[in-house]
Amino acid sequence: MKQLIISLLVFFIAQSVFSQKIEKRLTELNIVLPKVQPPIASYVNAVRTGNLIFLSGKGPTGADGKFITGKVGVDMSLEEGKAAARNTGLNLLAALKAEIGELDKVKRIVKVLGMVNCPSDFTQQPQVINGFSDLMVEVFGDKGRHARSAVGVGSLPANMAVEIEMIVEVE
Incomplete structure (x- = not known):
């Protein structure tokens, strides 16, 4: 019995030490997650079914909490x-952390849909959404590599520059 208790204590201490891996990585990258954006309509930020988290579309925000707006290729550069x-x-990671408690529970970023607010002749949507994809790999390593679609749209809510949604597998 004593050995079982010692084993359990060692396990929980190890879990505590290792559970801060992603938080440590964020610190190393000088990344501070922003405040979670509330939904702007009748929906929730995330829905869990089994071991999958479906995150609603989020957009970019400035230091003032307002959306970064405009069309890529017109109002802003690539x-x-x-x-x-x-x-x-970063906004999606904040929403994910709020949903699951700690980012170390992430097993893999599964699927991403990136929408770029752009004119009809703009064709560099994949390069724009690479800003998101590169971040996921920086933070999660190979677990951050994901399937993805990147599309151009004529407009987005609140004139956001991009909107991204993702599906994440968790423990």
């Missing part, structure tokens, strides 16, 4: 659009 997609990734 690089600004890519930065907006990365920013959106």
Whole structure:
């Protein structure tokens, strides 16, 4: 019995030490997750079914909490659009953490849909959404690699520059 208790204590201490892996990684990358954006209509930020989390579409926000807006390729450059997609990734990670408690529970980023607010002749949507995808790999390593669609749209809610939704497998 004593050995069982010692084993359990060692297990829980190890879990505690290892459970901070992603938080440590965020600190190393100088990433501070923003405040979670509330839904802007009649929906929730995330729905869990089994071991999958479906995250609603999020957009990029500035320091003032307002959406970063405009059409990529008209109002902002490709690089600004890519930065907006990365920013959106931070907003999605904040929503994910609020849903599951700690990001170390993530087994894998499964599927991503990235929508870019752009004119009809803009064709660099994949490069814009790479701002998001690159962030997921920076934070999660190979667990951050995902299936993805990147599409251009004529408009997005509140004129957001990008909107991204994702599906995540968790423990």
